[in-house]
Amino acid sequence: MTSHAVATDRREWLDARIRLLAREKQMTRLHDEISTERRALPWVPVTQDYRFAGSSGEVWLSLMLLVEDHVRGYIADGLKKGDTWRVDEVTGVIRNYLKR
Numbered sequence: 001m002t003s004h005a006v007a008t009d010r011r012e013w014l015d016a017r018i019r020l021l022a023r024e025k026q027m028t029r030l031h032d033e034i035s036t037e038r039r040a041l042p043w044v045p046v047t048q049d050y051r052f053a054g055s056s057g058e059v060w061l062s063l064m065l066l067v068e069d070h071v072r073g074y075i076a077d078g079l080k081k082g083d084t085w086r087v088d089e090v091t092g093v094i095r096n097y098l099k100r
Contacts, residue, residue: 007013050061
């Protein structure tokens, strides 16, 4: 079990919390800067079709991206419960992709 320091009064706790908050804000700003730098990195084309082992067998990266693109479009259109035809459409996209 971790032992914790006990503040003698509420003011002591508040002072410590404010110092910690300043460090947390500093860390968040640094994280945001790093994320911005990462997004600014140049893109390179993916020339290899990566494959992953999934619970249902092997899955191709290009297929996952294709399905994600379709699903994202459906969500933007307001996918509702019972829209099973959308699932059928994605299944068709997968079948066509696998015929390549």
